[in-house]
Amino acid sequence: MTGNLLLVCSYPKSGNTWVRFVFEALRRGPHRAISINDMGTGLYAFWRRALFDELAPVNASELLMDEIDDLLPQVYRRAAAESGDPLIVKVHDMAFRTRSGEWLYPPDSVGCAVYLVRHPFDVAVSYAHHLNISVEAAVDMMGRSEIMAPSGPRLILPLHERVGSWSGNVGSWLDQSALPLALARYEDLHADPVAGFARLAAAAGLAAATTDVARAVEAARFDRLQQEEKSSGFSGRPRSSSQFFRVGRPRSWEGALKAGLQERLVREHGDAMARLGYAADGSVLPLPC
Amino acid sequence: MVGCFATLGSIARMTVDSTLSASFDGPVPGVPGALVCEVAKLPEHLDGAASIGPWTEVAPGAVLFSVPKIARYLVRDGATIEVEPAPGADRGAIALFLAGSARGALIHQRGELPLTAATMIAPNWRCVAICSPSAVGKSTLAAELSRRGWLLVADDITRVSWNGSMAVAWPSHNALKLWRDACDSMNLDCSKLARVREGLEKFFVPAAAATTPASLSLLVRLRISPGAGVVHVPASQNSDLLHESTFRPRMIDPLGRRADNTRIVSQISGVCRAIVLNGARECPIAEVADRLAEAVA
Numbered sequence: 001m002t003g004n005l006l007l008v009c010s011y012p013k014s015g016n017t018w019v020r021f022v023f024e025a026l027r028r029g030p031h032r033a034i035s036i037n038d039m040g041t042g043l044y045a046f047w048r049r050a051l052f053d054e055l056a057p058v059n060a061s062e063l064l065m066d067e068i069d070d071l072l073p074q075v076y077r078r079a080a081a082e083s084g085d086p087l088i089v090k091v092h093d094m095a096f097r098t099r100s101g102e103w104l105y106p107p108d109s110v111g112c113a114v115y116l117v118r119h120p121f122d123v124a125v126s127y128a129h130h131l132n133i134s135v136e137a138a139v140d141m142m143g144r145s146e147i148m149a150p151s152g153p154r155l156i157l158p159l160h161e162r163v164g165s166w167s168g169n170v171g172s173w174l175d176q177s178a179l180p181l182a183l184a185r186y187e188d189l190h191a192d193p194v195a196g197f198a199r200l201a202a203a204a205g206l207a208a209a210t211t212d213v214a215r216a217v218e219a220a221r222f223d224r225l226q227q228e229e230k231s232s233g234f235s236g237r238p239r240s241s242s243q244f245f246r247v248g249r250p251r252s253w254e255g256a257l258k259a260g261l262q263e264r265l266v267r268e269h270g271d272a273m274a275r276l277g278y279a280a281d282g283s284v285l286p287l288p289c
Numbered sequence: 290m291v292g293c294f295a296t297l298g299s300i301a302r303m304t305v306d307s308t309l310s311a312s313f314d315g316p317v318p319g320v321p322g323a324l325v326c327e328v329a330k331l332p333e334h335l336d337g338a339a340s341i342g343p344w345t346e347v348a349p350g351a352v353l354f355s356v357p358k359i360a361r362y363l364v365r366d367g368a369t370i371e372v373e374p375a376p377g378a379d380r381g382a383i384a385l386f387l388a389g390s391a392r393g394a395l396i397h398q399r400g401e402l403p404l405t406a407a408t409m410i411a412p413n414w415r416c417v418a419i420c421s422p423s424a425v426g427k428s429t430l431a432a433e434l435s436r437r438g439w440l441l442v443a444d445d446i447t448r449v450s451w452n453g454s455m456a457v458a459w460p461s462h463n464a465l466k467l468w469r470d471a472c473d474s475m476n477l478d479c480s481k482l483a484r485v486r487e488g489l490e491k492f493f494v495p496a497a498a499a500t501t502p503a504s505l506s507l508l509v510r511l512r513i514s515p516g517a518g519v520v521h522v523p524a525s526q527n528s529d530l531l532h533e534s535t536f537r538p539r540m541i542d543p544l545g546r547r548a549d550n551t552r553i554v555s556q557i558s559g560v561c562r563a564i565v566l567n568g569a570r571e572c573p574i575a576e577v578a579d580r581l582a583e584a585v586a
Contacts, residue, residue: 049423055342057354058390061423064488070357074343158424
């Protein structure tokens with residue numbers, strides 16, 4: 001462990017909130033309650049913007065995207081240095097170096113990067129619901145090298161993110177070696193969450209007994225999160241979406257993703273899918289060695 | 290010192306005519322007597338300074354900060370801003386940061402309050418500071434109010450001082466800065482507007498502006514939420530709002546201005562009412578403006 005930043009990285013709609021919820025529950029321990037509206041900021045969205053504006057010499061609103069990228073590594077480095085505890089950071093960016101050659105998330109400040117993946121068939125359907133767009137439009141987005149910017153019409157995102165395409169995002173994280181990476185598939189976590197999260201917690205430096213992990217997993221049970229959103233709302237829900245916690249299980253694409261779009265996803269992302277054991281028929285195979 | 294580069298007064302005019310290569314001598318709007326000067330070289334560091342961020346050093350009476358590839362700035366004694374431009378830097382960006390971070394530091398040094406707020410004067414002459422974190426929509430709301438005849442006092446950073454009995458908001462801007470999508474939603478033709486700086490999809494929107502200081506009477510915490518509406522804030526919480534909305538509060542202690550800051554926050558809190566205005570970004574801006582207009586009436 002070299003730094004305080006604990007990155008939870010993924011393409012959007014791959015289970016990032018679930019993982020951060022479990023990590024935060026583990027970090028708090030059994031005696032401090034957690035809710036979806038009080039689970040830490042992930043230094044995301046407005047909080048990332050506020051952090052930037054607090055530490056950068058000028059506000060992000062007056063800088064170009066490349067200039068912001070140039071400053072962000074130092075901002076993260078400073079935030080990590082000032083924090084006594086691990087900072088859980090939500091990341092949808094690709095792993096990339098800025099113009100000056102520095103990694104966006106500086107390796108000297110990152111303790112662990114958990115990279116979470118989900119079958120792109122499920123991602124497409126979930127993303128469409130999240131953004132209130134057609135599934136076809138979501139598949140379009142997954143195939144583009146996407147930069148989500150503050151002026152985007154659908155998401156309130158005060159600081160841009162270089163998300164890339166689905167396979168571009170996957171490849172950028174799997175192919176880098178500067179940051180210590182722990183890979184997790186959504187489907188594996190869903191099948192055996194206690195074992196999966198115990199492995200991730202160990203990689204992330206969150207010392208936890210199996211009973212602690214089981215308790216955190218129970219607190220993060222999907223129906224609980226869904227019920228809380230129904231009763232209290234969820235601050236992370238974009239206005240485009242009527243419900244953030246929607247289905248929460250693998251193979252939710254069945255009946256919602258036309259065969260032509262399945263074929264297109266395989267055509268555009270087949271290599272990355274194969275690396276992750278994601279089959280063209282939507283099934284999930286053992287992770288290739 | 291090479292010679293006078295620009296004053297913040299000229300920067301305010303520049304927001305409209307965008308003549309970035311012109312010289313802009315004159316008083317600093319809202320900060321009379323302060324001067325900006327271009328210099329060939331600034332010191333690398335300040336003696337005995339605290340680092341409040343990777344690019345900013347603060348010592349009593351002095352703030353030194355750098356914006357890579359744009360410029361370095363030295364703000365001293367609440368009176369001068371020296372700027373060392375980087376070779377070939379975008380002059381529009383240099384001016385923008387003079388009017389922003391450098392001016393904010395200058396106000397701190399004077400023991401006054403640089404409030405992160407868009408401040409407007411309503412048709413009934415009540416002066417309202419609209420406060421929020423970045424990207425919530427202060428300037429968009431201010432633009433809507435401007436269309437309704439409200440006068441602009443300041444955008445981004447409002448200088449607030451205390452004159453013994455009133456909180457005084459100083460006029461410093463004659464244009465608002467709006468992103469293209471906000472301009473589009475207000476049917477403003479961006480092709481006729483000056484860009485805030487080269488490469489940025491953000492534009493100066495001229496606004497009828499106040500020319501004299503105004504007595505600040507209402508603090509508004511603008512908040513993102515699904516329904517537009519107003520919630521009154523207990524007076525005991527006014528100071529929280531002011532603290533949250535203070536520009537770069539990390540500067541205060543190393544500048545040696547904590548006592549001044551505590552005093553002016555208390556003074557402003559004592560004479561202003563505060564409300565939460567809900568509906569930013571989630572509701573039509575006209576609806577949010579309606580609720581504010583009702584609260585001010």
